Amino acid sequence: MFSSNMLRSIRNDLPMAFTVAQLADKAPFSKFIEGFFRFECPYCHELRATVNPRNNLAHCFLCHKNINNIDLLILLGYDFKDAVRVSFPPL
Numbered sequence: 001m002f003s004s005n006m007l008r009s010i011r012n013d014l015p016m017a018f019t020v021a022q023l024a025d026k027a028p029f030s031k032f033i034e035g036f037f038r039f040e041c042p043y044c045h046e047l048r049a050t051v052n053p054r055n056n057l058a059h060c061f062l063c064h065k066n067i068n069n070i071d072l073l074i075l076l077g078y079d080f081k082d083a084v085r086v087s088f089p090p091l
């Protein structure tokens with residue numbers, strides 16, 4: 001069972017750029033643009049999902065969806081437990 005602190009930490013503290021890097025060939029296209037990490041939005045497929053460094057949440061400036069680390073992994077086809085495992089790989 002995952003503790004609420006662990007889940008909160010994955011959502012809020014784990015940089016989204018790290019999560020995307022963990023996905024290797026399954027990662028959405030991403031790029032740092034003007035100092036902000038952006039990736040291909042899993043909803044509209046445009047490079048408009050932009051991570052707010054203050055809250056570590058992505059917002060798509062085209063379709064206006066908000067995406068956190070766990071949302072992103074589930075949208076890419078991981079089930080919830082696998083999403084947590086990808087975020088916290090075994091040491």
Ligand SMILES: [Zn+2]
Nearest residue numbers: 041044060063
């Ligand atoms: Zn979008």
